[in-house]
Amino acid sequence: MALRSNSPTSERRRPHGGEPIGIGLLGCGVVGGGVLKLLQANAEAFQARVGVPLEVRRVLVRDLDKPRVVELDRAVLTTDPDAVLTDPSVEVVIEVIGGEEPAGQYVERALGSGRCVVTANKALLAARGPALLDLADERRVDLAFEAAVGGGIPVVRTLRDAFASDDVFEMAGILNGTCNYILTRMIDDGVTFESALADAQAKGYAEADPTLDTGGFDAAHKLVVLAMLAFGARPPHDGMVIEGIDGLELKDIEIAARLGYTVKHLVIGRDHGAAVELRAHPTLIRRTSVLGSVSGVLNGIKLEGRALGPCFLSGRGAGDMPTAVSVVADLLDVARSLVAGVPGLVTGGRRLVKRPLLAPGEATMRHYLRLRVRDEPGVMARVAGALGDAGVSLSQIEQAEGKGGEADIVLVTHRAKDGAITTALEAMKKSADLVKGAVHLRIEEL
């Protein structure tokens, strides 16, 4: 084929004079060391991709004399955060210290001084994500955090890039590896929550104080960040339905399995236009569904776009090397944005709009109820009546042989508002038919 001379007018390919992009690294533990190794090993490919070299100019360490996994010029190392944060040759700050402070103030200072930031800090994102995104937006710099939400799963970049021209109206995800590991052990091996938790702690999958994970808070915080990216919404801080897995009984997992369901700690986000629905709680989902196949410490998320349809991603939600790889991927994005002179805009150039949460009682789904009742005539009629009065219709009823004057009733409802279940349970409590608190789990058909 003859090449034609009618090339496009604008010769956009500009020489950069090889001027490298300066990087400051905060933290040089396993993840930080991994980042340095990846940068050295791929230097040539990255330069081809970005257009200029990436140069590590400053590395904050705790101990100057500790042996490193990569060779570094001693002059690059420092124990003084200011040496990184005020170095005029540092354009991108990578924060892999972890924990809320002092990492938070470093990130804030870096953004405030017009530097781009790549962080893997999920605690920081959870606590101050929206405010930091605001600051980045105001200063027109990038704040990249793929590694902090979903670890090795490219969900942030998928929302930003693949869905750039689409509207995501629904998300459902397993975003906490600790919860998923514990639930998988309970389901597969029939062990109790307490025993599965102890195992997770022994394996390093759960903290000594596991509340942030098992209470559902970590997953909920990630959902808030994803809702910003997916729905362009800035939800209020409070009022979300957040329930953990710490109260889950093995018995309900077994009954769910018999009914064809598995139990997962799910985050659910739906865009209702005026309001957004955000929930994080243990949920019954079909064992054969794609999220039902995400087990162990893996995370997974299903996005529903108006045009693109369903898109499902899963992978490791955490871990040192997945984190380092995600940090480096973010760094490449940020570097390309710097060279182009446009911030990468993690929100895809969209303005975030303050929107209220859907009132918790208004969310609609199917429900699983297990009621311990007095084994007496008329009880089932009153239970069914309470549900009927609240407008809840039943899809499945199961009552096992009673014992000691008590019986367990398992009910699966058709779709009903969460608030209707609350109303019905309150009515039952008044009638004194319930021997103890009802087990209420939501069902999602995904």
Add this chain to the structure above:
Amino acid sequence: MALRSNSPTSERRRPHGGEPIGIGLLGCGVVGGGVLKLLQANAEAFQARVGVPLEVRRVLVRDLDKPRVVELDRAVLTTDPDAVLTDPSVEVVIEVIGGEEPAGQYVERALGSGRCVVTANKALLAARGPALLDLADERRVDLAFEAAVGGGIPVVRTLRDAFASDDVFEMAGILNGTCNYILTRMIDDGVTFESALADAQAKGYAEADPTLDTGGFDAAHKLVVLAMLAFGARPPHDGMVIEGIDGLELKDIEIAARLGYTVKHLVIGRDHGAAVELRAHPTLIRRTSVLGSVSGVLNGIKLEGRALGPCFLSGRGAGDMPTAVSVVADLLDVARSLVAGVPGLVTGGRRLVKRPLLAPGEATMRHYLRLRVRDEPGVMARVAGALGDAGVSLSQIEQAEGKGGEADIVLVTHRAKDGAITTALEAMKKSADLVKGAVHLRIEEL
């Protein structure tokens, strides 16, 4: 927090004088119209993201007078491909005509004249992907084709961006929606291949001549393109194991289900260093595996990275709107690369290396065999002997009650080379124990 004055030295934010990027669109059917609609609806956000406006300068149509889904300046429309391909104000050509020709020569001319190309043309990619990538590489322009491989699944950008610093050593995927729809109907509804195919044709999921899809060729071609991106390999054109689903019997699907497996048309890629293993064939996989949950017209792919671990993606593999959204996502990438003055390098800046295919007989996996044998003494011993002689050990044996002097033996083997099975089957044929050809399906534990 007080903002500090120690901003980074290099002020990389360059004014672009608002100089827009000129786009030429080849084809204005449903996908092309969708692209125009998305560009109009998101113009502001895209400008914020790219840094300059995106302007559609030329649109190739068949009929100037046909009503359009979007309002377009009449002067933009043309029936002459040259008007698009030689317009000096066109920097990016979007090709959504489909089919190998004349689309192929348009794409080749666009790349050859230094224009970037975004294409959704899977037939073209299948036939000439490697050569077109070479041309793009030589001319240092972008050739983006997310929509052509995996449709609405962001697998190309995930390989390029998320895995930028990782080595992918294994992939397994369901890349053909027609095959997956037919298999899902066979599995769920117990209909034959012929009947499921007729249904797929009626629904528009299969062509009148379905061979490209049901013969496994479409999936195999996509695998070749993905192997270039994932392994940096340029495999030879011939010699790949390609088997379709057209010979599949319902009986084997039912037996597989009883054994806990589902049957999927899978592509498998493994990087063995010196050689690459590429195969496309019907495969038994665990029903509870993540790929086992991908059903209907959905596609899915599992990537295994050394650092990132497993990463699984699924979604719609085709369709007008998913395609339009993927085309626009690619356009944004290409536009950002143009503004930055660096080609996006779909291969991540890596040189592609010519590498041979692993000899088909060398690939190792478990196997499923169904043998119709003469129901006579000594047959089972000879069958087992033939396998044993070839070094194949058995994991499961099942023989149903014989009928009319014939019996079906189902065998599941431990891991063995593909070539060993061929050897054993040839030995059996010689003994005349086999009444008809053996059914041989490979098993992958994913």
